[in-house]
Amino acid sequence: MEGSVKLMNPALAKSHERCHLFGRHDRLVIDGQSFRVERKVKDSHVLQPVTGDLIAEDFFVVKTDKEINGLIRSKRMRIDEGYYSKALGILRARFDDSDLTDLSEEDLRTVAWKKEWCVRFLDAAANAEGRWRPRRTLDDCARFIEENADRMDRWYLDTFGERRRPGRRLPGEVRKAFDYPSSPALKKWLAKFIAGHCRMDSFRPRYSNCGNRNQLDQRAAAVIAVEVQKFASILKPKMTDICENVELALDEINKRLPQHQHVYASDNAVRRRIHALDPFMVDAGREDSDYALRKYTPVGKGLSITAALGRVEMDDWEVDLHTLIERSAIWKALTPEQRKLVPRVRMAFTAGICCASRAIVGFNLSINSPSTATTKPALRSVMVDKTELAAAAGAQASWHMHGRPTYVATDGGPAYGREFDDAAMRANISRVIPEQDPRMRGTVEAFFRYMKRLCRYFAGRAFANVVERGDYQAEQLAALTVGEFYKTVIVFIVDYYHLRPHRGLEGRTPYGKWMELEKAGLPPAPSEQQLAVAFGLRRKDRSISKHGVEFLGISYNSLELARLFALLGQKKVDVIIEPEDLGGVFVRIPKQFRGRIKGVPEDQHFLTVPSVDGTGKGKTLAETLLAKQAVREFVKAEQAAGRTIRIDAHRHFLDLAENVRKRAAIATHEITEKTLDLIEARIAFSGRAGLGSVEHAAEEPEGDGLGTVIAISTRRRVDTGQKPLPSPESPHEESSPKPKPFGGSMNLYDGDDE
Structure with missing residues (x-):
């Protein structure tokens, strides 16, 4: 686009073996055996086998990045990030970006212990309906400690599997069973926690401040x-x-x-x-x-991020271009009069950019306005290899940039609401919300300026205001279909933006910078099951019966679920639906029953339950809902009332093969959990799938009758003089003794009923 800038040849930008960088608390499960990463030497990882709580100190296994990639592709390897540090997962908070990864496990547990005391105290102080609201005085702190010490002891034991260490030995005092704080200590913790804006970093150990710092006269x-x-x-x-x-x-x-x-x-x-x-x-x-x-004076350099995917900024933008909602092949066959009737729309573009390399790692385009249904697929695409999608769009370079980001920075708008936050938390991603200033997310905002340049090259461009637009008829001059624009954006990102020298990278390209950072190793990408659990739609409080669990008239059952049902009884569970394939669901195992289901390890939190007889296999949630007349009528009624219900994402307009869309994790729906709650609350779905398959007759019955009676209820008495029809299985049934019907009286003798 700019002749003075020399671009890299896209044909040379091909992917290679992915380099991995595992944390010291990560667990690698290879063919059922657990390993802990001891160190990395060049492209080789030195692993220590772990059996239960025992680590093999003198035995090591070496796996190269190439071998690990092969194990991941063959689904023989699973990566549990932060598994060996329970405290680090507990300390993850929604708006707290405190970096505590350098602390030891003991220090992390101490931070969690202090934080839990402070949070419970402040909750009790803010509860206007409570029987007693403590104040930050020594007397109230002492009373609060006395009432909550046993509860905190139980919380720590349930969370970490062991009690806190005993208190210190003090002359003339009874040693504490565990080191709960004294009233002055709790008051000091509260002051630190509040002064630090309720951040976990308030309790970071300050060993460097120890000693006498005022020795100078x-x-x-x-x-x-x-x-x-x-x-x-x-x-x-x-x-x-x-x-x-x-x-x-x-x-x-x-x-x-x-x-x-x-x-x-x-x-x-x-x-x-x-x-x-x-x-x-x-x-x-x-x-x-x-x-x-x-x-x-600051010049807008921004944050200094040195690791790939260390910080990913996400934002959405209404594209400055009107596109045609129709497939390209159909548009070419329309007459001029028919083309005038095709609706025009400005698409919503959600992007995720790696701040260290400036590479675009997250991507989603929608014909609807931004919502959690459009931002969640963009976050999911950050962790999916998009090379095949780029090739299908016509790009020559590779788009292999993906992995689990350490931090995701977004604004606090409704498009990044509770569902987005829950998905990020289940994917083990820390989300931060900077101040309400676009400059705090300047990296992704700068990329949108590149996108505005792209829009200038096509007819149908939108303008900032009516004065700037003048007499330009943007909607009438729209020339690109949704599918054409979708592919154009992909080619622009992969073959132009990634290969163009970037001023923020001192003249290097985003592709070259990514390849440089990748040599140091990348965080592990989630597995397909982890992605499905993180980005699926959660259905809360679902009952389990002998038929399993039911969703939209489809029954799901398995042997493991039946064993869980035997433990639960009438209690309810949470179920996660994979909207792209209703052939199976994920049932969350309640914490108290983990490890008690035969054949299911204790560290497995979800059961994968298939549909009975494969009823829902290959079906998407959108097509299943729209196939129901009651749902279609409900959507029309809501739309007539001014309340739009989004179900289908209209991905057929993208002109991409179905297998490409699936592997690139392109969502076929725009359904939120709130929308699904509304549909299920208003529409009564009936029917329940049986556990067994239906067996049909091999031949049609002869004659025009209803067929031959093969059984008569034993509770129904036959009229006098009417002979029962013989069973087709035993033609000589009359000569054999008849069983006693339950309809008659029952006794313990061998005689006939009286």
């Missing part, structure tokens, strides 16, 4: 404080000059003091205080104020 400190200010002078003195000035000033003081009371200060003490001066004030004094302003 106060008279020497006063002299140093005066002399070091002279360092920020237009005379530009050196640090050695300041040290000599301090020494001369202390000599004048020592002349008036006895020998044993002389005051001294080392050169290092003086230099430390010089380094502690405000750099801006030092440069303003030694140079001038204009120099300092030019040096320290």
